[in-house]
Amino acid sequence: MTASTPPLPRVEERDLERLLDGAIGAYGLGVEPAWHREAMANLRSVADAAHFVMAADLGDEAEPAPVFRP
Amino acid sequence: MSAPLDPAALAVAPAHAIASAVKAGTVTARAVTEASLARIAALEPQVNAFTDITAARALAKADAIDAARAGGADLGRLAGVPFAVKNLFDVAGLTTRAGSKINRELPPAPRDATLVERLEAADAVLVGALNMGEYAYDFTGENEHDGPSRNPHDLGHMSGGSSGGSGAAVAAGEVPLALGSDTNGSIRVPSALCGLFGLKPTYGRLSRARTFPFVASFDHLGPFARCPLDLALAYDAMQGEDFDDPAQTVRPYEPVAPMLAEGAGGLRIAVAGGYFRAKAMPEALAAVDHVAAALGVDRVIDIPDAARARAAAYVITAAEGAALHAGRLRARPGDFDPAVRDRLIAGLAIPSGWVIAAQKFRHAFRARMLKLFEEVDILLAPSTPCRAPALGQKTFVLDGETLLVRPNLGLFTQPISFVGLPVAAVPVWLDEGLPLGVQVIAPPWREDLALKVAQALADLGTARAPVASVTLIK
Numbered sequence: 110m111t112a113s114t115p116p117l118p119r120v121e122e123r124d125l126e127r128l129l130d131g132a133i134g135a136y137g138l139g140v141e142p143a144w145h146r147e148a149m150a151n152l153r154s155v156a157d158a159a160h161f162v163m164a165a166d167l168g169d170e171a172e173p174a175p176v177f178r179p
Numbered sequence: 180m181s182a183p184l185d186p187a188a189l190a191v192a193p194a195h196a197i198a199s200a201v202k203a204g205t206v207t208a209r210a211v212t213e214a215s216l217a218r219i220a221a222l223e224p225q226v227n228a229f230t231d232i233t234a235a236r237a238l239a240k241a242d243a244i245d246a247a248r249a250g251g252a253d254l255g256r257l258a259g260v261p262f263a264v265k266n267l268f269d270v271a272g273l274t275t276r277a278g279s280k281i282n283r284e285l286p287p288a289p290r291d292a293t294l295v296e297r298l299e300a301a302d303a304v305l306v307g308a309l310n311m312g313e314y315a316y317d318f319t320g321e322n323e324h325d326g327p328s329r330n331p332h333d334l335g336h337m338s339g340g341s342s343g344g345s346g347a348a349v350a351a352g353e354v355p356l357a358l359g360s361d362t363n364g365s366i367r368v369p370s371a372l373c374g375l376f377g378l379k380p381t382y383g384r385l386s387r388a389r390t391f392p393f394v395a396s397f398d399h400l401g402p403f404a405r406c407p408l409d410l411a412l413a414y415d416a417m418q419g420e421d422f423d424d425p426a427q428t429v430r431p432y433e434p435v436a437p438m439l440a441e442g443a444g445g446l447r448i449a450v451a452g453g454y455f456r457a458k459a460m461p462e463a464l465a466a467v468d469h470v471a472a473a474l475g476v477d478r479v480i481d482i483p484d485a486a487r488a489r490a491a492a493y494v495i496t497a498a499e500g501a502a503l504h505a506g507r508l509r510a511r512p513g514d515f516d517p518a519v520r521d522r523l524i525a526g527l528a529i530p531s532g533w534v535i536a537a538q539k540f541r542h543a544f545r546a547r548m549l550k551l552f553e554e555v556d557i558l559l560a561p562s563t564p565c566r567a568p569a570l571g572q573k574t575f576v577l578d579g580e581t582l583l584v585r586p587n588l589g590l591f592t593q594p595i596s597f598v599g600l601p602v603a604a605v606p607v608w609l610d611e612g613l614p615l616g617v618q619v620i621a622p623p624w625r626e627d628l629a630l631k632v633a634q635a636l637a638d639l640g641t642a643r644a645p646v647a648s649v650t651l652i653k
Contacts, residue, residue, distance in 0.1 A: 125528075132528035137509050140524060144512070147521035152528055154586070155497045158490035159533035162540050165487060173538035174396070174545065 201259030208259030255302030309344030331647030339369030364592025371616020382599025501526025562616030
């Protein structure tokens with residue numbers, strides 16, 4: 110990120126719907142309407158959490174937490 | 180030899196007292212095991228902590244212990260101590276259900292989990308497997324398939340999750356020792372709600388071999404007990420390298436039980452401020468203040484970005500948990516607990532960039548916490564934002580905001596396990612109501628410090644874990 114990088118927008122509902130429906134298709138899930146509503150509510154929580162995390166500028170050199178030891 | 184002891188009384192005694200009596204020959208392992216099994220049978224209709232009772236195995240093990248003693252052998256540090264494990268631990272001959280309907284169709288496990296083997300190598304006696312939230316994605320202790328494990332101190336309330344059966348069994352005095360797992364708080368939350376001591380060791384300290392996973396980045400295993408010494412004895416018995424767990428960090432054997440009596444004097448202790456003083460009911464903060472006052476602590480340290488740490492833990496948990504269960508979601512969606520299934524479906528939709536950002540933040544937050552531990556040795560924080568909610572309760576109000584109970588009971592535990600810090604959860608009773616819990620948080624690999632403080636609080640009477648008075652069914 111740079112100083113000119115625009116702030117990350119909150120993910121809009123229609124984009125979350127696309128993400129969820131895409132995943133449901135990609136994983137070959139059969140999802141009933143009631144499950145879909147609940148999953149959307151949960152995905153909104155995750156998206157807001159991720160938005161908050163990504164608002165922290167750690168720089169390009171930031172390493173993910175290591176979990177693999179060769 | 181001392182006078183024979185009453186096995187029924189010993190069944191609700193601490194593990195170290197049982198082991199001392201069995202080693203001294205004042206009671207047999209069989210008598211203690213039979214008393215424990217009898218208490219389980221009497222209480223289970225109400226507590227519902229157990230999903231499997233391994234009576235034949237337990238009695239055979241108890242007889243072997245008694246025979247070994249009769250033959251002059253030195254018994255292990257947990258001689259004759261009944262214990263039980265969350266049903267995500269493999270137990271040879273039992274199906275590892277992990278709280279689910281789906282997994283109980285799998286064949287029985289061929290071998291015990293490493294930690295079960297190690298406790299039995301110390302002459303503890305496995306008496307069964309324990310109820311838990313489905314696939315460990317839970318803070319309530321409720322289970323769609325097996326019914327909820329109930330809080331023994333008030334059967335209408337939650338035991339906490341996901342290791343709810345572990346908390347309920349120890350609080351009810353069915354066993355003095357149980358094992359659970361803690362990904363985001365699943366040892367610390369039930370410890371708080373059931374009024375117990377619990378230990379979540381440093382990430383990578385204890386072997387996870389032959390246990391059903393949830394989130395590889397955060398999964399920890401550890402013990403529940405009614406006193407810090409019992410936690411230490413169990414923890415010491417479970418340490419050691421295990422090539423069957425590729426995620427375990429190789430560490431030297433560092434026994435803590437002999438160090439507990441050293442006390443907390445000289446330790447630099449502070450209360451965690453900021454994030455850890457908001458979104459809590461007043462009694463949760465009062466519990467922390469009660470512990471701080473007992474220790475003579477008036478220092479408060481803010482932990483910057485704890486809220487973001489919790490958010491990142493939330494993202495990683497959702498993504499890794501969903502990836503683990505993708506196949507089952509496709510094949511058997513109707514057989515999940517709906518509260519778990521719909522969170523997992525959402526997790527499959529998470530873009531990879533969100534997860535990588537969260538893992539990068541995890542690295543940065545770890546560095547900040549290590550820096551902070553240059554100034555202090557111990558941090559104190561609430562375990563939960565409230566006392567045990569009622570069974571079935573879906574929401575609570577924290578700081579004027581209505582929040583879901585299920586994902587938010589662990590809002591104070593998640594930022595800590597996010598970076599794998601060791602925590603001793605200590606139980607606090609402020610009044611006649613249900614207990615609360617305080618996290619005693621130490622730097623990585625310093626379980627000894629957390630347990631010394633827990634022991635000091637027990638010695639002061641500030642932290643205690645009485646056996647619940649559950650009404651027995653006649």
